[in-house]
Amino acid sequence: MEALPSTRPQVRIAHAGDEYAIAFEGLMREAHPDAWFVPLIDEAHAHAVAEQLAELVLDIRRLSYANAAAWKCLVYWVKKMQQDRRARYRLRVLCDEAHAWQHVGMPALRVFGGDRLVIDMYANGRLAQTAAAVG
């Protein structure tokens, strides 16, 4: 019998020098994603503060779906980035327009991110649009 799909995405973290990127692949549809996602955010944020990074990257191009609970974690990240005066970094989110939840949902998140939140929208593997603060 085929197993039900995992509700937690695969996570890859790549950091070298002044680059730090987190990539998700799969689904994010747990009841409490904050249990593991918030510590991940806290770690990335602390690293960015300690190293005075200019940018953190969150790559969700291979995240086919995320539930409302996952969006709450993204809001938490944006808030943490903005409220910590030591943090200088921008959060760059790489999205794929093939995933409707991303291109419909991201404009709402941008309301909170100001110019510190940059959304790169990819189409067919190529960067199609970059957007920062809602004007």
Place this chain on the structure above:
Amino acid sequence: MEQLRLDLSIASEWERIDAVREAVARCVAAVFGDVELKHLLGMVSAELLENAVKYGRGPKGVTLSIRGDGQELVVRVANAVDEASPHAHLLQRRLMWLRGFDDPFEAYTAALQQVYDRTTPDADDNGLGLARIYYEGRCQIDCDISQPELVSVSARFRAQTMGAAAVRSA
């Protein structure tokens, strides 16, 4: 005209929800051939089911039904609740709050603002899933608590309000 009639009765288990989301999406794609609508109905089904599983009373399970054609589609999810549970009334209050916004985008950003104002992003429900259905799906959301110990929530799509996600087979 194409019509979709889908009835599912599932165990009240979190792990089942994504299989249902995928099944709904495939059915919508098969009937209407619309990619946007496929994703939207999958999302709506999943968010309603999440609430039903979170707040429902386990053994009786959860039901999902979808009815509609090229002009209108209704997703309905029902679950049993304990008589003493405050969930039904909190749900009604949240829906009234959502209806206070003419613009679904404003409703959704207001719901996100409530999350923003919290100390932690704990997953206790503030109705963000319902706000998401209202904004992303442009759905009218209603709930029926007229039957004892049963909560039924419906999300209604109308082709003329769906914009890019309009049912194209109409």
